[in-house]
Amino acid sequence: GTLFLNGRYLPPDQASVSVMDRGFLFGEGIYEVWLVVERRLVDLESHLKRLDRSLRESGIPVPLERAELVAILEKMVCLNNVTNGFIYLQVTSGAGERSFTGTATGRPTLLIMAQEKDFPGAISQSEGICVDLVPDIRWLRRDIKTIMLLPQVMAKKAAMAHGNKDAIFYDDEGVTEGASSNVFAVMDDKVILTRPLSHSLLPGCTRDRIIKLAREAGLDVREQVITQDQLFAAQEVFVTSATYLVTPVIRIDGRTIGNGQRGVVTRQCQDLYADYIR
């Protein structure tokens, strides 16, 4: 494969970053992940908007103008021959001395990687995943897509050790989001709940798209906090992200959700999303 690092296209083993990079030393960096379907970046614009927002909110300099960035993203799809897969982009505030506030001259570090991954089944994955439900120990600006992912790594590794696939976080109000996804619950009366946007969760591009598609299809989506009780009482639960697309959740903390199988509303959202991305 070929990656992009600070203006150059390189094989991974020839790409290196300074140990003084502030992403390495402080975790001062943000990222994006695009789903690529048939060589197109899904929801290109909304991810670019979120990228801008993450940069602005974290005070990390904008590495490139948008048009230039889009050209590089598209070139990466071609160079790596990605028909279906993912594009990963990361920006850190660059190298300097190890000082919390950094140096004014630091140029941001921009890394872009592409990964081919065939997911014909995953687009409408019928198999559900089992997850842990754990306290959200992250910081209080989860709306910024930061590379500071230690809590997510810990939660996912702990879930794996329990034989589960992933983790869902909760705070004092209820479910915040998955460790790398947003959470939807389908209640008895077919109402679909997902937490309203705030600093407590990432504004997922897939979340946004699913809300739009589901509403257009006449489904009743309400942006409301999902309490823990509602989560376990739900008929269906599913998660969304650039990598999960729409994936059913069938067990949470060992408790079966609904009838333990992908539900009809989840299936409907998968089909809506599949039609949208193809």
Ligand code: PDD
């Ligand atoms: N994660 N919430 C969190 C904490 C996430 O990390 C992600 C995405 C989402 C879903 O956002 P989107 O629908 O825009 O992908 C929600 C990416 C895929 C990752 O970390 O690999």
